[in-house]
Amino acid sequence: MLLEQIAALCRQTINETFGKIVERIPLEFPADRSFGDLTLNAFQLARDLKGAPAGIAEELARSLGGLGPIESAAAVKGFVNLRLIPEAIFDGSVPSVLRNPDAFGRNRELDGRRMMVEYSAPNTNKPQHLGHMRNDFLGHALSLVLANAGATVVTANLYNDRGTHICKSMLAYEQWGEGQTPESTGKKGDHLVGEYYLLFESKFKEERDAWVAENPDDFASFKEQNGTDRKGKPLAEDQLRKKYLTSFNEAGFEKIPLGLACQDMLRAWEAEDATVRALWEKLTGWVVAGFEKTYADLGVSFDAVFRESETWLEGKDEIEKGLAKGVFKKRDDGAIEIDLRADKLDRKVVLRSDGTAIYITQDIGTTVKKAADHDLDGQVWVVGNEQIYHFKVLFKIMERLGYAWAENLHHLAYGMVNLPEGRMKTREGTVVDADDLLSEVTRLAAEEVLARDPTGELLAADVEVRARTIALASLRFMLLKVAPKNDMTFDPAESVKFDGDTGARILYAHARLRTLLNDAGDQAIGEGADLSLLVHEMERNLALQILSFTGITARAARDLSPAHIANFLLELVRDLNRFYDRCPVLKEDDENLRRARLHLCRAAADVLKRAAGLLGMPVLDRM
RNA sequence: GCGCCGGUAGCUCAGCUGGAUAGAGCAUCAGGCUUCGAACCUGAGGGUCGGGGGUUCGAAUCCCUCCCGGCGUGCCA
Numbered sequence: 001m002l003l004e005q006i007a008a009l010c011r012q013t014i015n016e017t018f019g020k021i022v023e024r025i026p027l028e029f030p031a032d033r034s035f036g037d038l039t040l041n042a043f044q045l046a047r048d049l050k051g052a053p054a055g056i057a058e059e060l061a062r063s064l065g066g067l068g069p070i071e072s073a074a075a076v077k078g079f080v081n082l083r084l085i086p087e088a089i090f091d092g093s094v095p096s097v098l099r100n101p102d103a104f105g106r107n108r109e110l111d112g113r114r115m116m117v118e119y120s121a122p123n124t125n126k127p128q129h130l131g132h133m134r135n136d137f138l139g140h141a142l143s144l145v146l147a148n149a150g151a152t153v154v155t156a157n158l159y160n161d162r163g164t165h166i167c168k169s170m171l172a173y174e175q176w177g178e179g180q181t182p183e184s185t186g187k188k189g190d191h192l193v194g195e196y197y198l199l200f201e202s203k204f205k206e207e208r209d210a211w212v213a214e215n216p217d218d219f220a221s222f223k224e225q226n227g228t229d230r231k232g233k234p235l236a237e238d239q240l241r242k243k244y245l246t247s248f249n250e251a252g253f254e255k256i257p258l259g260l261a262c263q264d265m266l267r268a269w270e271a272e273d274a275t276v277r278a279l280w281e282k283l284t285g286w287v288v289a290g291f292e293k294t295y296a297d298l299g300v301s302f303d304a305v306f307r308e309s310e311t312w313l314e315g316k317d318e319i320e321k322g323l324a325k326g327v328f329k330k331r332d333d334g335a336i337e338i339d340l341r342a343d344k345l346d347r348k349v350v351l352r353s354d355g356t357a358i359y360i361t362q363d364i365g366t367t368v369k370k371a372a373d374h375d376l377d378g379q380v381w382v383v384g385n386e387q388i389y390h391f392k393v394l395f396k397i398m399e400r401l402g403y404a405w406a407e408n409l410h411h412l413a414y415g416m417v418n419l420p421e422g423r424m425k426t427r428e429g430t431v432v433d434a435d436d437l438l439s440e441v442t443r444l445a446a447e448e449v450l451a452r453d454p455t456g457e458l459l460a461a462d463v464e465v466r467a468r469t470i471a472l473a474s475l476r477f478m479l480l481k482v483a484p485k486n487d488m489t490f491d492p493a494e495s496v497k498f499d500g501d502t503g504a505r506i507l508y509a510h511a512r513l514r515t516l517l518n519d520a521g522d523q524a525i526g527e528g529a530d531l532s533l534l535v536h537e538m539e540r541n542l543a544l545q546i547l548s549f550t551g552i553t554a555r556a557a558r559d560l561s562p563a564h565i566a567n568f569l570l571e572l573v574r575d576l577n578r579f580y581d582r583c584p585v586l587k588e589d590d591e592n593l594r595r596a597r598l599h600l601c602r603a604a605a606d607v608l609k610r611a612a613g614l615l616g617m618p619v620l621d622r623m
Numbered sequence: 624g625c626g627c628c629g630g631u632a633g634c635u636c637a638g639c640u641g642g643a644u645a646g647a648g649c650a651u652c653a654g655g656c657u658u659c660g661a662a663c664c665u666g667a668g669g670g671u672c673g674g675g676g677g678u679u680c681g682a683a684u685c686c687c688u689c690c691c692g693g694c695g696u697g698c699c700a
Contacts, residue, residue, distance in 0.1 A: 024640095031643070043642060043681080053680080077643060078680090123700090163700075250699075335698055344626085352698045359700050386694055388627060415628080416693075420635095423693095448662075470662090482636065485628070487693065489635065494649080498662045501636085501648040508662045516659055555639060567637060570647070577663055586659040623662075 002092030002547065003027065003038075006069060006082070010040060013063050018049050018056075029548050036074070036081030037089065037544055040064075043078050053078035086540065090531035090596075093546045094603040101606035105614075107554035110378075111150035113408075116370055117143040119382035120300070124161040124287040125169045126194035128294055129424065130417050130432040130490060131384075134479045138414055139382040140300040140616045141480055141562035146380075148614055149557035154374050157302040158366075159291075161284045162309045167265040169193050170279055171258070172200035182286055188293065188435065189286025198426070200258070207256040208248055218252075219244055284309075294434055299472060299616055304374070306366065312357060315365025318401070319351050327400045340396055348393050363394050364401075371405055378408030380560065385413035385485065412560045415487035417479070432492060442471040444496045445504075449623065466623055470504050473617045477503030480615055481566035501570055506612060507620050509573045509580075513605040514621040516585060520598055529599040530592050538579040539600060545575050546607050553614065562615055569611050576604055 007025040014022050026041035042057035049056055057075035064073040064080065069088030074081045097104045119139020122128055128136075139155070147153045160166075173180075173196040182189045212219065222244045253259035268276040295301065319336055322328040328336050334353035340346060351361055370376060381391060391411035398406035416423065424431045446467035449458070478495050482488040498504035517525065534540070549568065556564040585601060588594040609619050 028639090028642095031638090031646090035643075039643090041642070044640095046680095079643065160700075165700085333698090337698090346696080349698045354698085356698085358698060384694095385628070387700085389695055390700085392627095413628090418693095452660085452662085486636090487629075491635075494635075497649085499648090500662090502662080504662055505648095508660085512660055512663085519659070551639090559639085563637085564639080567647090570637085574647080580659080581664045584659065588659090623660085 001096060002069065002088060003551075005092075006038065006084075009068055009070070010060075010064065013060060013067065014045070014049070017059055017063060018051075020049060022048050029544065030079075030081065033541060033544070035076070035079070037084045037540070038082045040080035040082065041078075042075075042080060046078075086535055087532045089540060089543045089547070090534050090600070093543045094531055094599050097546060097603040097606050098599065101610060104607060105148065105549045105553045105610050107149050107550055107557065109149040109554050109557040110146055113151040113378055114154070114374065114376050115146055115151045115378040115380060115408075116154045116156055116304075116374060116376050117146065117380045117382065118156040118158060118370075119143075120295075120302075121158040121160060121383065122291060123165055124159050124190075124193075124284045124291075125166050126197045127188070127190040127290065128434040130434065130437065131424070133298065133434050133437075133475065134414060134417050134488075135382055135384070136295070136298055136300045137476050137479050137616065138412065138484055138562065141476075141565075141614065142380065142382065142412060142560060144614050144616060145553065145556045145560075145562055145565065148553055151378075154303045154376070155301070156304040156306060156370070158306040158308065158311075159284075159288065160308050161288075162269065162312060164262055164266055165197075166280070166284070167262045167269065168200040168204075169197040170276075170283055171262055171265055172196040172203065173283060174279060182289075188290045189288075190290030190294070191433075191435070193283050193287050193290075201426070204249075204256070204258050207258050208245070208252065211252070211256050212245070212248070215255075218255075222247070297435070297438055299618070308362070311366050311369070312362050313365075314369060315357055315361040315363070316351065316355075318364045318368055319361060322350075322397075322401055325401070327397075338397060338400065340393065343396055345389075345393055345396060348397075350397070360390065360394060360397075363390075364397060367394065367398060367409070368403070371403070377405045378410070379405075380410045380412055382412045382414065385415055387411070388413050410560060412484060414484040417488055417490050420489060420491050432490075437492065437495075438471060438475065441474055441496050442467050445470040445474070445498070448498060452623070466620060469618055469620050470498070470507060470623065473503030473507050473612075473619075474498065475503070476615060476617050477506065477566060477569075480562050481570070483563045484561055503617060506569050506573055506608070506617070508623060509576045510605055510608050510612070510619045511621060511623040512580065513576070513601050513608075517598065517602055517605065518621070520586060524595070525598045525602065526595060529596040531596050531599065533590075533593045533596045534600060536579075536583050538575065538582050539597070541575045542572075542579050542600060542604055545572050546603060549607055549611065556614070565611055565614050569608070569615075572604070572608060572611065576608070579604075 007027050010025045010027065011022060014020065022045065026044040028039050028041060030036055030039040040060065042053040042060065045056055046053040057078050057080050061073040061075035061080050064070050064082065066072070069084050070082050071085045072083045117139055120132065120136050122132060143153045143155045173193070176199060177196060180192065182192055185192055223240060226240070226243065254263065265276055269280060319328060323330065323336060328338050328350055330336050335349045336351040337347050337349045340348060348360065349358070350364065352358060367379065370379060383391070388411065395406060395409045398409060419430060419432070421430065446463055449463050449466045474495055478490065481501065552564055552568045556562055583597060585594060585597045588597060612619050
């Protein structure tokens with residue numbers, strides 16, 4: 001409100017001074033607070049007003065000073081630095097938070113839109129790891145950020161529960177499982193099935209290596225075809241060997257019994273063979289149950305759950321329709337493709353020559369189905385950046401098919417999570433398991449909580465709740481504070497530390513405020529307060545920070561980047577801790593000033609909680 | 624080869640549609656708890672924003688080029 005009011009004043013003043021209406025007022029929070037509370041960028045105005053920035057700034061400074069909430073205005077190097085009346089800053093921020101804390105920071109970027117956010121989409125053959133956690137947290141936080149921007153959001157998960165990769169764990173279990181169950185082993189279903197996936201991989205490797213040793217000709221012919229790199233330079237022998245073995249996992253699949261068995265199983269599954277289907281039902285049931293536990297622990301949830309086993313045939317109708325419209329065309333070999341070269345993409349097959357569906361066929365189908373079933377006008381997929389090309393193609397196809405909502409399809413492509421030693425590798429056992437990581441961080445958080453309770457009065461249940469909340473905040477924050485599109489390094493050792501730019505620090509700042517407010521009591525805080533008593537620089541900084549929140553949430557929605565919220569939280573907490581250090585509250589003798597500070601504290605605590613909430617991070621009143 | 628993304632302090636990362644002396648945390652060093660919870664605060668050192676050109680009143684940000692790293696470039700997902 002205050003910012004809108006000031007923008008309106010600026011617009012009016014500009015109109016009166018220069019006789020022009022400027023739509024977008026370049027009002028910013030200055031990089032350095034010593035410049036002022038707000039700043040008007042005359043360089044940008046100069047474009048609209050066709051004048052020299054310095055002159056414009058000076059004229060505006062003259063007429064803006066003393067206007068409404070503006071105490072003074074100074075022209076400095078093309079900027080109009082505004083200093084606001086303290087009362088305006090505090091009256092413009094604190095009461096509007098306290099009036100309705102849950103609504104403060106809402107914006108209208110996506111007002112009235114119906115959006116789906118699909119995230120997680122795991123393979124149901126092994127447990128989730130650190131990379132999935134980034135996806136889960138990003139998707140969840142994004143859905144909250146979009147809802148905060150006025151959209152109606154439907155969250156969706158898609159289980160990749162069919163295909164050769166699923167058959168691998170099934171096959172290994174069938175051959176070596178000896179009827180083990182989660183109950184008989186005491187293992188979580190996804191972890192148990194994951195073990196068989198790994199077992200398949202190692203048995204496959206054994207068979208492969210034996211076969212390769214017996215058939216040296218195969219490598220020889222591979223070398224002939226792939227012996228050079230793209231520039232025509234010969235590749236080193238060991239490098240070539242590695243490449244050959246990797247390619248064997250697909251090209252050599254039928255050459256060894258385990259690969260053949262896997263293909264047989266997939267065919268049997270597709271033919272709805274009763275035995276295979278029963279085995280599949282059993283194993284995917286275990287994995288899904290395990291995932292549901294993990295999701296609950298991570299605090300994420302879904303409104304709609306799709307399974308690839310139910311949607312994989314979806315899309316053929318769309319291909320037919322597109323074919324009739326001339327969007328797709330049938331090639332001589334029978335495959336159906338689309339030519340996207342005019343849009344700087346390539347040609348893309350959308351249906352195999354034998355009429356079977358591929359990945360993109362299914363995505364075409366589900367995209368249309370989702371939009372129809374949920375009456376969507378936009379969709380977001382949270383999927384790793386290795387699939388950027390796939391989604392470019394998918395979105396272009398939707399556009400060519402003529403769907404109006406095609407322009408509102410977004411791929412939130414996030415980067416890989418690496419360890420300090422490099423990328424996670426299944427083979428080398430460096431994959432960080434999601435459940436293990438969470439319980440380890442929870443254990444360390446519990447130690448910290450207990451260390452701060454020397455009298456041992458805390459109930460075990462309280463320790464548990466605090467430890468879990470702190471652990472979750474640590475992990476969430478660590479994964480969300482980095483801009484989604486960037487690859488990131490995740491240091492497990494860092495994630496169990498609780499000072500610095502961490503989730504724990506955020507929670508701590510909140511808990512300190514809440515206990516302070518609690519100690520003061522509602523009566524002492526009262527209904528109203530004389531906010532004009534707040535004159536300390538740290539109080540002012542805090543209030544200005546609160547004022548900036550709505551702009552941040554809007555930007556987070558625009559950029560599909562919860563990281564903006566995370567960075568806002570760090571700034572808010574920094575201001576909060578400084579305020580806490582310098583401004584006594586309960587110890588303040590002046591009753592009216594004490595009350596005013598309590599109001600400011602409450603507003604700050606509410607905003608902190610709101611911002612953390614947008615990241616899916618519950619806060620604590622005590623730690 | 625072509626395409627996309629990245630390269631900012633010793634390390635991990637911010638830096639909004641180009642804007643003021645490039646910021647934070649960690650680590651290092653020096654301070655602050657009989658004082659509302661020290662998971663905190665204060666100070667110091669640490670930068671050719673990968674290199675080189677260009678556009679501009681102004682470039683970490685935009686354009687060109689080169690170097691380095693990651694990922695794509697399937698009738699796989």
